Amino acid sequence: MSRPLTMLARLPTHLEATRPGKLLGEVTAALARDLDVLAAQLAGVRRAHRLGEADEFADLHALAALHGIRQGELAMLALRFDRVAAAFASLQAETDRAAALAAAEDMLSLWGLDVPAPVLAAFAMGPAPDLAGAAGADALARLGAAITASLRHAERIGAARARVIRICRRHAEGNGTVSALMDGAAIALDLDLGPVEHSADRFLHAAFARDRLRLTPPPLPAPTPDARPIILPPLPPAAEVLGLVENPLRRTGTDPAERHSGELFDLLRRGFERSLLQLRVTGAGETAPRTLGPMLVNRDEGHGIGFAGEVPPGATLVFDEEGRVTLDGADVTSFAFAFRGAVFAEAGQESPHDFRFDDEATRFAEATPAGALDREFSFPHAGEAITVPGVAVGVTRFAFFVRDAHFAAGDPAGEVLEATPHPFQGVFDESAFTAGAGETPPVAALVALSWMEHEAYKLRLVIPARFRGFVDDPEGTEVRRRVAQAVDRFRPAGVALEVAFIDERWVLGEGTLGTAETSAVAALAGGMALWPAPPDSGG
Incomplete structure (x- = not known):
């Protein structure tokens, strides 16, 4: 029932206030319009004061500030969305099909996906598509629809809201511990953290983590006119290693x-x-x-x-x-x-x-x-x-x-x-x-x-190498700075924190990154590995 009818229904029945055409109904409808606006505005104010419902970043940042969470601590999330938006714009401007396919794979590498290459094939209409032909054009179009959906305001504000909630929950559990630092790093990188494992000497801590931000292909067309479109699940995230080294070796x-x-x-x-x-x-x-x-x-x-x-x-x-x-x-x-x-x-x-x-x-x-x-x-x-x-x-x-x-x-x-x-x-x-x-x-x-x-009073946080792709700097300096800023609130007093990327040639003291699938510590500490020989210079 509309608001004017609700108001008229409160009057005595013999007045027939709800009968169409009566002047009383028109006056009540005119008054109700202002009440509708006021009610919508009041609902917006009420949502703005609720962390789980705030619709605008200004309101969310104000709520986060009540918990001492600065806007810069959410900057890593903005950096990620901006990078995806820039990569998507470059992909749309690409006219060469081969270059567009390569650009699509580069953009998809910004997500930690457990999908075999080429990842673009996951957006095709059928299995084993020929991406060089018409199937490639369809896959690019469907990828564009998925990226557009992932960049909506609702997705951005939802990711930021989830980060603030996770920070508050972590504070309630306590800071300054290995668990707090690992959780803080996962929050800063928008990862879901698995169980934390510890090395025998307790210097190395590692866990498998998976990306919280998912990429979902658009629905497939209905197989018959009477059927509904086929809703596809989000692409599965890969297990990535997140590590913390106490007193790193130098x-x-x-x-x-x-x-x-x-x-x-x-x-x-x-x-x-x-x-x-x-x-x-x-x-x-x-x-x-x-x-x-x-x-x-x-x-x-x-x-x-x-x-x-x-x-x-x-x-x-x-x-x-x-x-x-x-x-x-x-x-x-x-x-x-x-x-x-x-x-x-x-x-x-x-x-x-x-x-x-x-x-x-x-x-x-x-x-x-x-x-x-x-x-x-x-x-x-x-x-x-x-x-x-x-x-x-x-x-x-x-x-x-x-x-x-x-x-x-x-x-x-x-x-x-x-x-x-x-x-x-x-x-x-x-x-x-x-x-x-x-x-x-x-x-x-x-x-x-x-x-x-x-090194005494030193911690080294090691994060997956794909996060280096969020900036154009090969060293990933801005990413490391923003992650360190976000994790700083969980750091024990008097202990310095540095952030480094995990690479195939990343060296932890005397070892190299391994490939263990059941133990995060084994995957991070690794063992000996052969590096490819440098290309022959022809000399």
Whole structure:
């Protein structure tokens, strides 16, 4: 019943107020028109004060501000819609069919879709369409209808409303935790977050997430005149990995320092735990090479590594954490060796970490490969990786050597004493003379030590690489800035947050992105992967 009739029905029946043509009815209808306008306006005001019903962004931003949510925290959503709108405009302006098909695939990559390529085929009228023909034109037209529907004001305001509601709900549950940060990142990126998994060392947290913003193909025509059009479901979202790295790894270490043979030195380090070393030895010498058979020993671990060869002046020998050895980029692991066992200090250099014969753990040095310290051993060997020493938290004692010649000598009884082990044999053209008594030892090499260190008070949020496509910057700087701004409210005080993209070559410390399907942590931490070789330049 209309408003005028409702008003007239309240009058006594004998007045016949509702009878058509009566002047009373016309006057009441004129008054009701203003009431209809006022009622609609009042309903709009009422909706504007309700988060779940606000129709305008101005009202939604005002409601969000009541919870301390700034407009900039919703900017990532605006960036996404603007990017889709720009890509759609470029697609509509494209006249070449092949270019239009490629542009459509690029635009569809902005969604995380679990649809096999070409994704445009999901908008075709039938299975296995020939996109180069008429079916491609139909698919592009249906894609345009789907994009137009996804860009409507109702879709934009609904997505923003859902984000504000999720932020408020997260605040009610608490901030400053791993769960809060992961939820905050999912909110900022409009993702639905799955269960959060944790690595064994609790430094890595990851979860599978799926896009909340769905893309729905238009209905298919009815198969018969009497049937209804076929309503299609939204395209399924793909499972993407979202990760959080606590105290991310970074390489740190010492600057190259001049070392002479037999030099003992200490390294003071702060950190979380023992780390494996990377050793860089730069060759010394002007008129003649001085870096012959370099060897580094961790005196506290009784663990040493060495190279049975020459490091030319200016060349760099690298022992990496995986036990591989390179000389100016060429693999020379077959000339490297390692040993573990008792290492004893000189007089006056005693330490609680020294090895003692009354200690059950003390043993004489055992080499890798076996026998590499013996004078009869012949290099190169099979090239197996060696084990490298580590560096502890606190003070670690080291010693550095090159092959100073030690020659055979005779005792009074006439017996010949042969120099051993192998690293200190006096071999012609493969050894250096040591300094005499009272002489300043010459520089044997430039030695630098480095290791992977966990950064204190630092978090790294790693997000799917497709979000880089929301801007034209290959580094995705604006995306990373906006995501960091949106997640900042969930960050614990005093902890810095950085945002990075997950790529196929994304490196987490010492691993690469994997392809595990059942574990988000395994997919993020991954393992070793082969990268494609660079294209041949023809040189």
